[in-house]
Amino acid sequence: MKSCNITKLFKESYSDKTETCKGCINFSHQPFFHAVINNFVQNVEFLQQLQEELSELTFTEKNNDLYKFYQSKEDLKVVDLPYINALRSLIYKDLKEWITDITGIELVDTVDLSCAKYQYTDTLLCHDDELDDRRIAFIYYLVPEKWTKEDGGALDLFNVNENGQPDATVKSILPVRNNFAFFEVNAVSYHQVAEVLTEDKTRLSISGWFHGPPVERPEPYVESPVTLHPSRSVDEDTFYDWINPAYLDPVTQSEIQEKFEDDSEIELTDFLLPEKYEELKTAIQETNLEWKRKGPANKRKYSALDMNSAPEILKNCLDFLQSDAFFLVLSNITGLKLHELASCSDSDGETSENNQNNGEEKIPCCHSEVRKWNHGNYTLIRDTDCTTTEFELDSLLHICCEGWSEEYGGFTSYIAKGEDEELLSVYPTENSLSLVYRDKGTLKFVKYLNHKVTQMPTKGFYDILSVYRE
Numbered sequence: 145m146k147s148c149n150i151t152k153l154f155k156e157s158y159s160d161k162t163e164t165c166k167g168c169i170n171f172s173h174q175p176f177f178h179a180v181i182n183n184f185v186q187n188v189e190f191l192q193q194l195q196e197e198l199s200e201l202t203f204t205e206k207n208n209d210l211y212k213f214y215q216s217k218e219d220l221k222v223v224d225l226p227y228i229n230a231l232r233s234l235i236y237k238d239l240k241e242w243i244t245d246i247t248g249i250e251l252v253d254t255v256d257l258s259c260a261k262y263q264y265t266d267t268l269l270c271h272d273d274e275l276d277d278r279r280i281a282f283i284y285y286l287v288p289e290k291w292t293k294e295d296g297g298a299l300d301l302f303n304v305n306e307n308g309q310p311d312a313t314v315k316s317i318l319p320v321r322n323n324f325a326f327f328e329v330n331a332v333s334y335h336q337v338a339e340v341l342t343e344d345k346t347r348l349s350i351s352g353w354f355h356g357p358p359v360e361r362p363e364p365y366v367e368s369p370v371t372l373h374p375s376r377s378v379d380e381d382t383f384y385d386w387i388n389p390a391y392l393d394p395v396t397q398s399e400i401q402e403k404f405e406d407d408s409e410i411e412l413t414d415f416l417l418p419e420k421y422e423e424l425k426t427a428i429q430e431t432n433l434e435w436k437r438k439g440p441a442n443k444r445k446y447s448a449l450d451m452n453s454a455p456e457i458l459k460n461c462l463d464f465l466q467s468d469a470f471f472l473v474l475s476n477i478t479g480l481k482l483h484e485l486a487s488c489s490d491s492d493g494e495t496s497e498n499n500q501n502n503g504e505e506k507i508p509c510c511h512s513e514v515r516k517w518n519h520g521n522y523t524l525i526r527d528t529d530c531t532t533t534e535f536e537l538d539s540l541l542h543i544c545c546e547g548w549s550e551e552y553g554g555f556t557s558y559i560a561k562g563e564d565e566e567l568l569s570v571y572p573t574e575n576s577l578s579l580v581y582r583d584k585g586t587l588k589f590v591k592y593l594n595h596k597v598t599q600m601p602t603k604g605f606y607d608i609l610s611v612y613r614e
């Protein structure tokens with residue numbers, strides 16, 4: 145590393161963006177600049193001692209929409225143990241200088257170091273690491289000697305599409321004991337820690353960032369919002385064919401409304417008539433349906449049904465959920481003004497005021513999507529999501545989720561913006577319709593469906609998400 149010739153070689157590799165492999169160092173530029181140093185620490189004894197020090201640390205579970213893993217509670221920046229101290233100074237003195245020399249990035253002295261432990265089903269989904277003045281990310285792997293592709297836990301690198309959004313994994317870097325990987329943090333440095341699939345090995349690593357002069361970032365890409373449509377008029381038969389008549393009883397409706405107004409959520413069990421629900425189950429599992437992969441990976445990964453390929457029964461079900469008559473039922477059980485015949489429950493008249501837009505009456509509308517959830521699927525919370533309206537009603541109908549368990553993931557979690565605390569979770573339940581009224585400050589995600597979901601006979605489940613707006 146100290147040799148001038150080698151440094152010159154890697155300087156050129158960095159600036160010319162050429163692949164270079166010399167000794168134990170490998171520089172690559174696809175899909176963005178990254179490097180791997182094999183056999184980072186020569187002394188095997190050192191490695192064992194370091195690992196022992198790390199095993200004495202206290203680990204806390206980190207768990208949210210983006211990740212599930214264990215992190216050392218102690219900040220490795222201040223931990224005072226001989227081997228950790230030695231590694232820290234190796235990284236933040238010698239190595240930092242060398243990387244500065246090679247890249248020309250004036251890295252500063254900020255130390256930002258922690259220890260992570262990934263075990264079976266742990267993962268860190270697609271992200272770019274961009275934050276303040278982070279310039280180079282690095283990871284030092286302390287996995288067991290024999291870590292194979294089948295064990296999972298690779299560091300996957302994504303390329304980007306025309307909108308600068310992560311497209312596909314184009315390179316997977318397997319963690320190797322005593323390897324030190326680093327990459328440049330920028331607007332396209334999308335990567336993930338693939339789910340760990342081995343049940344008896346731990347992916348132990350020390351990772352952190354080198355900081356430097358902040359770089360200018362492009363404006364974040366904002367997706368265009370989905371279009372909502374007014375209710376449809378469907379014939380009476382379609383409506384009465386589907387709904388459990390219990391939910392049409394005015395007394396029941398007002399009981400539900402009372403509860404909903406208190407909780408902003410309700411679960412309507414046995415929502416569809418049993419025969420209809422069975423038909424729906426059979427139809428949705430047919431093999432000739434066309435499912436489209438939804439991305440990008442920094443926002444979501446699941447399959448959505450192409451309605452052109454949908455059997456009649458499924459189309460019919462959506463007609464029902466988007467029908468004028470169902471809008472009225474929703475109005476009656478939520479107190480929202482989703483139908484002109486709905487009695488407005490707000491004593492202060494706020495709802496009717498909200499409905500006025502420069503004197504023009506707003507038309508209640510909705511959007512539905514039939515989704516398939518399998519191993520590896522998820523949605524993430526995005527700060528940049530643009531919500532055009534203050535309030536929306538989510539309706540979630542789960543299908544084929546028998547045998548599902550919370551530890552598989554796949555539940556929908558609602559959280560308050562800016563806080564990690566969970567407001568409520570909606571769990572997949574057969575033939576239940578879950579209604580959740582959320583405001584602009586409420587964000588939601590579907591928790592990553594981990595490898596355990598493959599224990600289900602159906603290896604996943606389906607749902608129909610409908611969003612209603614007053």
Ligand SMILES: O=C(O)CCC(=O)C(=O)O
Binds near residue numbers: 283
């Ligand atoms: O452990 C790895 O391979 C990558 C970790 C990472 O991306 C992070 O901590 O931000």
Ligand SMILES: [Fe+2]
Binds near residue numbers: 335
């Ligand atoms: Fe990262």
